[in-house]
Amino acid sequence: MDTTKIASTNGTTAATTGRPSPLAGVGTWADERLGLATAMKKQIRKVFPDHWSFMLGEIALWSFVVLLLSGVFLTLWFTPSMAEIQYEGSYDQLRGIHMSEAYASTLNISFDVRGGLLMRQMHHWAAMLFIAAMLVHLMRVFLTGAFRKPRELNWVIGGVLILLGIVEGFAGYSLPDDLLSGTGLRIADGLVKATPVVGTYMSFFMFGGEFPGELIIPRLYIAHVLLIPGLILALIAAHMLLLVYHKHTQWPGPGRTEQNVVGYPLLPVYAAKAGGFFFIVFGVCATMGGLLAINPVWKYGPYDPSKVTAGSQPDWYMGIAEGLLRIMPGWETHIFGVTISWNVFLPGQIAPVALLMMVLAWPFLEAWVTGDKREHHLLQRPRNAPTRTAFLAAMITAYGLLWAAGGNDILALKFNLNLNYITYFMRVAIFVVPVLVFFLARRWCISLQRHDNEVLLHGYETGIIMRSPEGGYSERHLPISTERAYSLTARDRDVVVPDPQPTDGQGVRDKGYPVRKLRARLSQGMFANNVQKPTTSELEEAHHHAEHEHELEHASGMDRPADGHQFDGHADHTPDEAPLRGH
Amino acid sequence: MRLLNRSAGRLSQHRRGPLAGLVVLLLGLLLTGGLYTVLAPAQAQKAESDAELVAKGRELFLVGCSFCHGQNGEGISTARPGYQIGPSLVGVGAAAVDFQVGTGRMPMAQPGAQVPRKEVQYSEEEIAALAAYVASLGPGPAIPSEQDYSLEGLSEEEREEAVVRGGQIFLTNCTACHNFDGSGGAMPQGGYAPQVRGVEPKYIYEAMLTGPQAMDNFTNGNLSPEMKRDVIAYLQSLETTPEYGGFGMGGIGPVAEGLFAWLVGIGSLVGFAVWIAAHTTRTSKDKVEA
Ligand code: HEM
Numbered sequence: 001m002d003t004t005k006i007a008s009t010n011g012t013t014a015a016t017t018g019r020p021s022p023l024a025g026v027g028t029w030a031d032e033r034l035g036l037a038t039a040m041k042k043q044i045r046k047v048f049p050d051h052w053s054f055m056l057g058e059i060a061l062w063s064f065v066v067l068l069l070s071g072v073f074l075t076l077w078f079t080p081s082m083a084e085i086q087y088e089g090s091y092d093q094l095r096g097i098h099m100s101e102a103y104a105s106t107l108n109i110s111f112d113v114r115g116g117l118l119m120r121q122m123h124h125w126a127a128m129l130f131i132a133a134m135l136v137h138l139m140r141v142f143l144t145g146a147f148r149k150p151r152e153l154n155w156v157i158g159g160v161l162i163l164l165g166i167v168e169g170f171a172g173y174s175l176p177d178d179l180l181s182g183t184g185l186r187i188a189d190g191l192v193k194a195t196p197v198v199g200t201y202m203s204f205f206m207f208g209g210e211f212p213g214e215l216i217i218p219r220l221y222i223a224h225v226l227l228i229p230g231l232i233l234a235l236i237a238a239h240m241l242l243l244v245y246h247k248h249t250q251w252p253g254p255g256r257t258e259q260n261v262v263g264y265p266l267l268p269v270y271a272a273k274a275g276g277f278f279f280i281v282f283g284v285c286a287t288m289g290g291l292l293a294i295n296p297v298w299k300y301g302p303y304d305p306s307k308v309t310a311g312s313q314p315d316w317y318m319g320i321a322e323g324l325l326r327i328m329p330g331w332e333t334h335i336f337g338v339t340i341s342w343n344v345f346l347p348g349q350i351a352p353v354a355l356l357m358m359v360l361a362w363p364f365l366e367a368w369v370t371g372d373k374r375e376h377h378l379l380q381r382p383r384n385a386p387t388r389t390a391f392l393a394a395m396i397t398a399y400g401l402l403w404a405a406g407g408n409d410i411l412a413l414k415f416n417l418n419l420n421y422i423t424y425f426m427r428v429a430i431f432v433v434p435v436l437v438f439f440l441a442r443r444w445c446i447s448l449q450r451h452d453n454e455v456l457l458h459g460y461e462t463g464i465i466m467r468s469p470e471g472g473y474s475e476r477h478l479p480i481s482t483e484r485a486y487s488l489t490a491r492d493r494d495v496v497v498p499d500p501q502p503t504d505g506q507g508v509r510d511k512g513y514p515v516r517k518l519r520a521r522l523s524q525g526m527f528a529n530n531v532q533k534p535t536t537s538e539l540e541e542a543h544h545h546a547e548h549e550h551e552l553e554h555a556s557g558m559d560r561p562a563d564g565h566q567f568d569g570h571a572d573h574t575p576d577e578a579p580l581r582g583h
Numbered sequence: 584m585r586l587l588n589r590s591a592g593r594l595s596q597h598r599r600g601p602l603a604g605l606v607v608l609l610l611g612l613l614l615t616g617g618l619y620t621v622l623a624p625a626q627a628q629k630a631e632s633d634a635e636l637v638a639k640g641r642e643l644f645l646v647g648c649s650f651c652h653g654q655n656g657e658g659i660s661t662a663r664p665g666y667q668i669g670p671s672l673v674g675v676g677a678a679a680v681d682f683q684v685g686t687g688r689m690p691m692a693q694p695g696a697q698v699p700r701k702e703v704q705y706s707e708e709e710i711a712a713l714a715a716y717v718a719s720l721g722p723g724p725a726i727p728s729e730q731d732y733s734l735e736g737l738s739e740e741e742r743e744e745a746v747v748r749g750g751q752i753f754l755t756n757c758t759a760c761h762n763f764d765g766s767g768g769a770m771p772q773g774g775y776a777p778q779v780r781g782v783e784p785k786y787i788y789e790a791m792l793t794g795p796q797a798m799d800n801f802t803n804g805n806l807s808p809e810m811k812r813d814v815i816a817y818l819q820s821l822e823t824t825p826e827y828g829g830f831g832m833g834g835i836g837p838v839a840e841g842l843f844a845w846l847v848g849i850g851s852l853v854g855f856a857v858w859i860a861a862h863t864t865r866t867s868k869d870k871v872e873a
Contacts, residue, residue, distance in 0.1 A: 052853070052860035059852045092743060093750045093820060110827070121828055128844035129852070136849060179754070179763065180836070273859055280855045288848060293828025294840050299763050299821075301754045309758035309836075310768025310776070316841025407838040412769035414835075418696070419769045 048270040049250040049263035059133035062281035070123040079105040080221030099302035106176035122289030145380040147363040159360040171224040182303025194344035252378045252490030322406030386445035387526040393441035394434035449531035457542035497523035640716025676723020677714035682789035696773035749817030764834030
């Protein structure tokens with residue numbers, strides 16, 4: 001052992017220890033006081049499985065980091081005030097116009113602060129990506145059943161993060177006080193006012209008087225740069241801690257069980273990958289911010305309640321509320337001299353929240369129906385939960401339709417359609433199309449399950465067409481690898497809850513009967529049509545059968561290419577010299 | 584009388600003679616030439632050519648437009664009360680014709696929610712003739728001249744002020760239909776307000792003056808001629824300023840931005856995620872079990 005680095009001795013005098021490296025010194029100093037090495041050892045060696053879909057959450061995380069960085073830059077120049085001033089900056093077309101300080105400072109950031117416009121655009125693109133990435137991440141978690149015990153809490157945290165992200169984004173694009181943000185605030189004001197009974201009070205409370213007032217932007221500013229980012233940060237921290245505590249889920253496969261995690265240790269591989277991904281997300285934000293104009297506030301002009309522009313839409317994540325508002329018929333009720341605006345209240349307040357809640361509540365509904373109390377660390381393939389997958393497909397469809405309805409004027413303009421007809425179509429489609437998609441997606445999943453079973457039992461399709469001596473054609477199937485077969489069969493059989501009895505054995509009416517019946521019905525609806533994996537005996541029988549087939553094929557020479565001479569005695573070589581295909 | 588008859592009869596005997604055509608032509612030329620020199624002072628000369636223009640316009644109108652607008656531009660009603668094949672053009676003025684025919688909207692190809700721009704069917708002189716004819720039907724706005732919408736003769740400062748004022752007028756009066764960037768917007772029942780970016784100043788002026796189809800009419804009482812000039816100055820200034828933010832994605836607002844966020848942003852990032860997950864120095868070896 002070479003000790004020259006840590007101690008020096010000539011063999012006669014006592015050894016003196018070498019000077020520790022300064023870095024090691026700091027490490028030791030910290031470790032002796034904080035116990036970090038011991039505490040971190042376990043975390044550093046934490047293992048993360050590898051799959052592209054596990055990185056979707058990271059897109060959200062890293063775009064949030066980009067938001068923090070660019071947002072802090074913006075705060076250095078942004079003035080959250082609605083006090084009126086005269087613009088004297090570099091943008092010619094608005095010079096001399098009276099506007100709020102907030103709008104003027106946004107123009108200032110755009111035109112007179114070096115790199116300001118890039119930062120504004122990066123901030124805005126990152127905001128769009130942040131929420132989109134959270135939704136894509138949610139889809140992954142939903143489709144793979146990663147929300148199941150013990151991760152329900154993290155599912156709820158994720159849902160709250162999405163809500164907060166949307167509110168944060170809304171607050172953000174209201175800050176510049178341009179025509180579009182003012183129009184957005186006006187709609188928010190309308191939504192609040194549509195609350196029965198207390199609406200007007202709430203609106204006056206929010207705006208500190210009549211809309212727009214002088215207070216809303218300073219208030220939104222504090223919410224935007226402090227309150228909500230703080231909450232988001234705390235929830236992200238909780239989200240990550242829970243992730244580390246639960247460990248990451250993984251796809252089933254050989255060697256992967258409910259008790260272990262197979263993947264790379266945090267250091268160095270996973271950290272390098274994740275860290276590298278940050279730079280990619282940053283790069284995409286910077287590229288989009290540099291090349292694609294987003295929210296050109298100088299063209300909208302300062303907010304003025306008397307103005308409006310064609311193409312007034314919110315950012316995409318609010319598009320669903322916009323769509324609901326646009327397709328809702330103008331229903332109102334007048335009672336006791338009060339108007340209840342269902343036309344705003346329902347689509348603006350009730351429906352969007354209800355849609356999000358339906359998705360967020362699904363895991364709990366599913367857990368109640370299955371009664372499954374086990375922990376799950378192995379993921380499910382989307383096809384193996386057909387009803388769940390179909391439900392999300394329907395929700396995504398509804399979301400897409402509503403977003404399209406929110407952009408009905410743009411669709412009409414760009415595709416030469418009739419604005420009114422788009423609205424009529426959407427009014428029907430929003431109820432019909434998601435249902436169609438639901439059934440279609442479910443059928444699709446079930447067919448895929450059936451296909452999996454086919455592959456398990458009869459092998460995969462080789463694409464080799466065989467002709468039997470009788471002249472019939474068939475495709476050659478070969479057994480799949482054991483690993484693949486393992487992965488395909490590593491799933492539980494669905495348990496369908498049978499119909500309960502209305503009375504117990506003694507003929508006493510069961511009080512919980514309606515609830516139990518509902519649960520049984522739901523269970524049947526969710527799982528009865530699913531295809532279950534083959535049983536061991538089915539598999540064995542199929543393999544036995546396949547071996548027999550292959551023997552027969554081999555005996556009749558069907559598993560080798562024919563040279564045309566097999567029956568005339570002129571074959572130049574034995575059939576075994578020309579194997580059919582290596583596999 | 585008899586003498587006259589006789590001489591006429593004698594003349595008519597020669598009417599098919601080889602030189603008759605020539606003689607008549609010469610006589611005609613002599614006569615008009617003589618009359619012209621005698622009767623035509625300078626002003627009457629213009630009135631003459633105007634009348635000619637109107638006459639020419641009327642001819643063109645009878646061929647190309649009267650089918651819908653009536654022999655005298657009085658409009659043609661359909662059997663359904665309140666509906667017209669073509670509205671009355673009495674009083675719409677030369678500006679309306681110059682706009683409608685100069686942008687190819689008229690003659691209308693087919694009825695519908697929108698009268699779209701299309702290839703211009705008439706030459707410039709013909710359009711002038713049509714405009715003169717319609718203007719002769721009743722007083723209406725005249726075709727604006729270049730001075731009406733150019734900033735010529737203003738100081739640098741006044742020009743800048745004009746652009747700023749024009750921007751505010753545009754945002755107040757036009758963006759509701761034409762969008763903040765002049766990219767156009769949808770109107771009910773399949774109609775649309777077209778893109779105004781890149782439209783010739785004369786037609787912008789005439790559009791404001793005459794309010795084509797579903798567009799409001801901004802008379803000089805509503806928007807003074809200077810205001811109209813300023814709007815045009817603003818629209819033109821937008822074309823000469825660079826797109827500061829980069830590619831504008833059509834200048835139609837947040838819907839396009841959202842689309843790009845998903846297709847370009849999320850699309851590329853998911854692509855990168857797939858790429859990263861697929862590329863590892865040690866894909867199959869060295870996986871650690873914990
Ligand atoms: C969840 C994260 C966030 C989201 C979704 C978000 C979203 C937005 C959006 C959409 C805008 C409008 C940008 C524009 O086009 O002008 C904005 C503006 C702004 N944001 Fe954020 N933001 C987030 C976090 C932050 C943070 C952490 C800060 C600072 C600490 C910040 C500071 C600002 C400022 C100062 C503005 C106004 C400047 C301007 O509009 O030019 N943001 N934000």
